[in-house]
Amino acid sequence: MSSIENLRIHFYGVQGSSSVFPSRGDRVAMREDADVELLRQLFSDLESRAGEQGTLDTSVEEILGGPVDRKTLLAYRERFDLPEPPIYGGWTTCCRIETADGFDIVIDCGSGFRNCARDLMAKWGDREERDLYILGTHSHYDHTEGFDQAVVCFDPRNRIHVIANRRYLRALDQHLGIFSRQVEVSLKGVMTPLSYRKMPARFDSCEIRDFDLKPPRPDHDPLVGRYHDLNEPLNIGATSIQPIEVFHPSPCLAYRIEHGGKVFVFCTDHELRRGDDPEDPRQVASLEAEERLRAHCMDIDILYRDGQFLEIEYDGHQGVDAPRGMSRMDWGHSTMEDVLAMAEACRVKRSFIGHHDPNRNWAHRQWIDQILARKSEQTGLRFQLARAETVVDL
Ligand SMILES: [Zn+2]
Ligand SMILES: [Zn+2]
Numbered sequence: 001m002s003s004i005e006n007l008r009i010h011f012y013g014v015q016g017s018s019s020v021f022p023s024r025g026d027r028v029a030m031r032e033d034a035d036v037e038l039l040r041q042l043f044s045d046l047e048s049r050a051g052e053q054g055t056l057d058t059s060v061e062e063i064l065g066g067p068v069d070r071k072t073l074l075a076y077r078e079r080f081d082l083p084e085p086p087i088y089g090g091w092t093t094c095c096r097i098e099t100a101d102g103f104d105i106v107i108d109c110g111s112g113f114r115n116c117a118r119d120l121m122a123k124w125g126d127r128e129e130r131d132l133y134i135l136g137t138h139s140h141y142d143h144t145e146g147f148d149q150a151v152v153c154f155d156p157r158n159r160i161h162v163i164a165n166r167r168y169l170r171a172l173d174q175h176l177g178i179f180s181r182q183v184e185v186s187l188k189g190v191m192t193p194l195s196y197r198k199m200p201a202r203f204d205s206c207e208i209r210d211f212d213l214k215p216p217r218p219d220h221d222p223l224v225g226r227y228h229d230l231n232e233p234l235n236i237g238a239t240s241i242q243p244i245e246v247f248h249p250s251p252c253l254a255y256r257i258e259h260g261g262k263v264f265v266f267c268t269d270h271e272l273r274r275g276d277d278p279e280d281p282r283q284v285a286s287l288e289a290e291e292r293l294r295a296h297c298m299d300i301d302i303l304y305r306d307g308q309f310l311e312i313e314y315d316g317h318q319g320v321d322a323p324r325g326m327s328r329m330d331w332g333h334s335t336m337e338d339v340l341a342m343a344e345a346c347r348v349k350r351s352f353i354g355h356h357d358p359n360r361n362w363a364h365r366q367w368i369d370q371i372l373a374r375k376s377e378q379t380g381l382r383f384q385l386a387r388a389e390t391v392v393d394l
Pocket of ligand 1: 016017140142143269355
């Protein structure tokens with residue numbers, strides 16, 4: 001792989017709420033598309049070889065360039081430009097960032113963290129320095145569930161620094177005891193057979209909190225090793241990271257990540273609330289969070305943002321992949337239309353819309369992506385649904 005100029009971003013999990021894979025119907029449809037495309041290109045190849053009368057004066061071996069076996073057939077297929085089926089989701093939230101100065105940063109440990117950890121271990125090989133910085137957004141299960149399945153937690157050489165709000169740290173600690181080195185007796189084995197005793201990596205924690213509202217406690221805190229002020233950027237090597245408070249039923253952070261003048265904002269689980277009552281404190285808090293987020297997104301290079309619903313789904317006029325709808329207000333997620341409006345207003349160069357609704361089938365995802373491609377052509381900005389296994393360089 002080429003060297004990293006500033007940041008290399010890997011999306012391992014972009015699925016909202018729970019891990020979801022294409023259904024049988026989705027897979028059949030995908031295979032049908034692939035088959036049709038292959039047959040179309042195959043017959044146009046044959047047509048190009050035909051004589052004036054449309055007849056073929058050749059053998060199958062000659063067309064294939066060898067005997068009819070697996071190897072030759074695969075080599076023949078390679079000549080065509082066949083599209084890959086899209087991987088929209090699958091695993092829940094996990095994003096990895098490699099920096100030009102050699103640091104490894106991960107945002108959230110949804111089920112995508114398992115594959116991410118495997119790649120980290122392959123990269124580190126026999127290296128002595130093995131530090132991983134995990135930025136947590138919020139405590140919900142789809143952002144923490146992959147933690148105890150990740151191979152990085154089981155190697156005593158690894159140092160894992162978790163930086164997040166208090167609830168995120170507590171969510172990881174209460175069943176595993178990785179920071180406090182204790183698990184409450186009543187929680188032992190309830191969610192997982194594992195605990196810190198079986199996880200020999202070295203863990204430490206840093207709590208992000210608003211020092212104006214809650215200054216750090218001077219007494220010993222078993223959950224937290226150190227504190228960081230929400231309003232200050234934190235630095236990992238030459239990378240500057242600004243936490244941003246967003247609006248969600250559980251306190252949630254977005255992150256603005258800057259290196260060498262290039263900027264990536266990762267904002268999962270944020271709701272731009274579409275309520276009618278401007279006095280409603282939730283409405284006020286949501287708008288304030290949206291403004292804060294926008295201020296940090298002006299002219300940035302890449303945005304990943306939660307756009308779980310379409311407007312008609314949020315408002316309850318239509319269900320997600322179902323005819324009957326219900327209002328999605330206060331579920332904690334924004335609409336795609338809101339993400340597009342924000343990205344346009346902030347002149348974001350490239351936007352990935354993620355945290356896909358688990359009920360949205362693959363055909364619907366592809367249809368939305370086609371609309372986003374047209375929107376990109378119209379605006380000169382790039383929009384697409386986030387896909388797992390995507391790597392972007394900045
Ligand atoms: Zn979520
Ligand atoms: Zn959430």
